[in-house]
Amino acid sequence: MITLPKTWQSCTLEDIARIVSGGTPKSTVEDNFCETGGIAWLTPADLSGYKAKTISKGKRNLTDKGYLSCSAKKMPKGSVLYSSRAPIGYVVIAENEISTNQGFKSFIPDKGIDSEYLYYYLKSIKHIAEANATGTTFKELSGTATKALPFIAPPATEQKRIVEKLDSLLAQVDTIQQRLNNLPDIIKRFRQSVLAAAVSGKLTEQWRKDNGILVNSYELPQRMVDLIQPERPISYGVLKPGPFVSGGVTLLRIKDILDTRISTDESHKISSELSKQYKRTLLKGGEILISLVGTIGRIGLVTKEFSGMNVHRNLAVIAPKKELQQKFIYWQFKSDFVQKQIQNARTGANQPLLNLGDIKKFNISVPTIEEQTEIVRLVEQYFALADTLEKNLANAKQRVDNLTQSILAKAFRGELVPQDPNDEPADKLLARIKAARLEAEKLEKAAKKAAKASKK
Numbered sequence: 507m508i509t510l511p512k513t514w515q516s517c518t519l520e521d522i523a524r525i526v527s528g529g530t531p532k533s534t535v536e537d538n539f540c541e542t543g544g545i546a547w548l549t550p551a552d553l554s555g556y557k558a559k560t561i562s563k564g565k566r567n568l569t570d571k572g573y574l575s576c577s578a579k580k581m582p583k584g585s586v587l588y589s590s591r592a593p594i595g596y597v598v599i600a601e602n603e604i605s606t607n608q609g610f611k612s613f614i615p616d617k618g619i620d621s622e623y624l625y626y627y628l629k630s631i632k633h634i635a636e637a638n639a640t641g642t643t644f645k646e647l648s649g650t651a652t653k654a655l656p657f658i659a660p661p662a663t664e665q666k667r668i669v670e671k672l673d674s675l676l677a678q679v680d681t682i683q684q685r686l687n688n689l690p691d692i693i694k695r696f697r698q699s700v701l702a703a704a705v706s707g708k709l710t711e712q713w714r715k716d717n718g719i720l721v722n723s724y725e726l727p728q729r730m731v732d733l734i735q736p737e738r739p740i741s742y743g744v745l746k747p748g749p750f751v752s753g754g755v756t757l758l759r760i761k762d763i764l765d766t767r768i769s770t771d772e773s774h775k776i777s778s779e780l781s782k783q784y785k786r787t788l789l790k791g792g793e794i795l796i797s798l799v800g801t802i803g804r805i806g807l808v809t810k811e812f813s814g815m816n817v818h819r820n821l822a823v824i825a826p827k828k829e830l831q832q833k834f835i836y837w838q839f840k841s842d843f844v845q846k847q848i849q850n851a852r853t854g855a856n857q858p859l860l861n862l863g864d865i866k867k868f869n870i871s872v873p874t875i876e877e878q879t880e881i882v883r884l885v886e887q888y889f890a891l892a893d894t895l896e897k898n899l900a901n902a903k904q905r906v907d908n909l910t911q912s913i914l915a916k917a918f919r920g921e922l923v924p925q926d927p928n929d930e931p932a933d934k935l936l937a938r939i940k941a942a943r944l945e946a947e948k949l950e951k952a953a954k955k956a957a958k959a960s961k962k
Contacts, residue, residue, distance in 0.1 A: 511920040515932035520653035523613035528606035529577030538572030553596035578605040591646035595632040623665040630914035661929035701841035731866035738825040743817035750774040755781040831878035
């Protein structure tokens with residue numbers, strides 16, 4: 507149980523804001539909607555990936571006809587719009603008069619409740635809102651459940667101090683997140699620069715000098731057809747693998763060729779009899795796999811653990827000569843130098859293809875086996891460093907993601923900014939809101955009574 511500051515007060519969202527649902531006119535009637543003019547209208551889809559605190563309109567507006575034909579309601583500037591289904595928890599503040607579809611439960615705060623404070627507070631209780639949602643096809647927060655959600659009210663002046671502090675701290679968190687989000691591309695470029703140096707000879711330039719090797723064999727690239735085992739020409743895999751069986755031979759497909767490894771987590775199996783019909787592509791270990799259809803240029807390195815498996819026709823099997831370093835050829839195919847050759851050789855627009863004949867023509871720079879071994883050692887050393895950086899990055903991103911919720915939680919425990927003893931306590935604010943509502947209800951009843959009497 508959280509102990510709140512003495513000047514704070516717990517209540518429900520119903521106590522501090524008018525809660526408004528939305529509506530949608532018939533989507534089949536084109537003149538219910540317009541792109542410009544009309545009435546601003548928002549759907550949860552408009553907030554997917556949306557980062558700003560405020561919003562002025564969604565993708566489409568409602569025409570007057572569309573607005574009058576549904577239950578959407580206009581809400582004033584400063585209203586806090588909260589998605590209550592598909593998904594729950596998007597929150598944004600209206601920059602101007604706006605309406606929403608039925609996927610929202612929006613809040614028009616009473617006087618003394620800061621819209622931005624409510625905005626941040628709703629972000630902090632997303633888990634509570636989700637826990638109170640119901641439904642089978644998708645979870646939805648009902649009007650009744652929304653009204654009953656808890657709210658923590660500080661004094662009005664402290665709400666503004668909290669917002670100011672949150673703006674400052676969360677802006678810093680966003681800056682850190684943006685920098686972290688840029689790092690995967692930097693690490694990716696680092697890997698490609700290592701491969702570029704490997705296939706150009708620059709990576710082992712000092713090694714050659716240290717070993718008295720004056721000739722750079724990279725200047726004389728060889729065709730791929732001259733680098734494969736003569737008894738194992740580049741081959742297509744199994745043409746018609748189905749039906750799949752529960753036992754038998756594992757069949758590798760394009761989806762099993764991941765960026766850094768081959769995975770059998772979701773692979774299928776074919777009968778041993780069918781696999782024997784395609785014995786040229788039975789794997790022994792030491793081959794390179796390359797995707798030929800659709801997602802062209804995925805490269806797989808076949809180690810001994812995949813021995814005895816077969817491959818789908820959308821993959822080519824390349825068996826480099828035994829006197830070559832398998833991993834060296836693999837890194838060559840992963841480099842931009844060979845990947846550009848792959849992309850230049852592709853044919854077809856809707857369904858890109860790569861032919862075996864084109865692969866045979868690829869140019870590959872091949873130094874001595876000693877230098878290949880040194881290249882593999884250096885590439886793996888640098889890539890291990892990149893792997894470590896990625897793991898550290900994932901941990902850092904997790905910590906930063908948790909930091910936002912940690913800051914919000916601290917704010918709504920009264921620990922983010924100091925309390926001012928001169929602030930009017932929140933219980934007086936809530937009492938004033940309650941009194942104002944009662945007065946508004948009396949005036950509304952009196953107006954209805956007067957209107958009814960005038961008709962007699």
